[in-house]
Amino acid sequence: MARLYPDAHCELDFTNPLELLVATILSAQCTDKRVNMVTPKLFARYTSAADxxxxxxxxxxxxxxxTGFYRSKANSIIGLGRRLCDEHGGEVPGDLDALVRLPGVGRKTANVVLGNAFGVPGITVDTHFGRLVRRFRWxxxxxxVKVEHEIGDLFPPKDWTLLSHRLIWHGRRICHSRRPACGxxxxxRWCPSFGEGPTDEETAAALVRNGPFS
Incomplete structure (x- = not known):
């Protein structure tokens, strides 16, 4: 995976932990590409938790x-802004327990923020990650949460964040939900689920999605 995706990274645009936290909330049921179209104006208008x-x-x-579900997302974003101001001096906390107590923030969002804004190892179990680790029979x-803990036992913490990015990249580009581009x-050669999608090279090549996804 490291050779396949040496440049794998978070595909949400951000410059600080608050921006990444908000962008990740917006990415629920939405593509990173769409979120990245929305956030320049959003981040220019709101630059702090107090905003x-x-x-x-x-x-x-x-x-x-x-980005969809905008009322619910607005509730979460306003709520987390208030909570950050009330309990964290307006700053995004850098630990899992504090992050998951914020409105609209679950373990997946928290691990995205920890791994990419704070350099704290975290496994991001999104739909792509979960699908691939089951296809790999890991x-x-x-x-x-069970997936996160079980996969965490298989790899050293230093690899968790990049492992998440690489599996997500592979899921978006090759190992699709309905018709993986197996061929x-x-x-x-190492995949126990080879054959779930077309194995013919030409047919499979047409299924490959090259992006961009951001």
Whole structure:
């Protein structure tokens, strides 16, 4: 995987932990590409937790509407802005327990922020990651927390963040949910699930998605 995706990284655009936290919340049920189209105006308008805490709801909803579920996301973003101001001096905390207590933040979002904004190892169990580790027979679990812990036992913590990026990249580009491009996959010889998708090289090559995804 390291040879296949040496440049794998978080595909959300951000310059600080707060921006990444907000972008990750927006990415729920939305593509990173769409989020990255929305966040330049959003981040220019709101530059601090206090800005989000005091945001005009209608204005905020208008800026994030195209990411979907905008009312729920606006509630989370305003709520986390208030919580950050009330409990963390307006700063995004760099530990898992504190992050998951913020509105709209679960373990997946927390691990994205920890791994990419703070350099703290974390496994991001999104839909791609979960699908691939089950296809690789690394786990049979479907519960994200159980998947996180079981995969964490297989790899040293220093590899967790990049492992997450590489599996997510492979899932987006090759190992799709409905029709994985098995015949175009460089991992085919080692994959116990080879054959779930077309094995013919030409057919599989047409299924490869090269992006960009950001």
């Amino acid at each position: 989000y805490a005091g945001a005009d709801r209608e204005e905020l909803e208008g800026l994030i509407r195209s 786990t049979a679990h479907t519960d994200p 175009a996959c460089a991992l085919a």
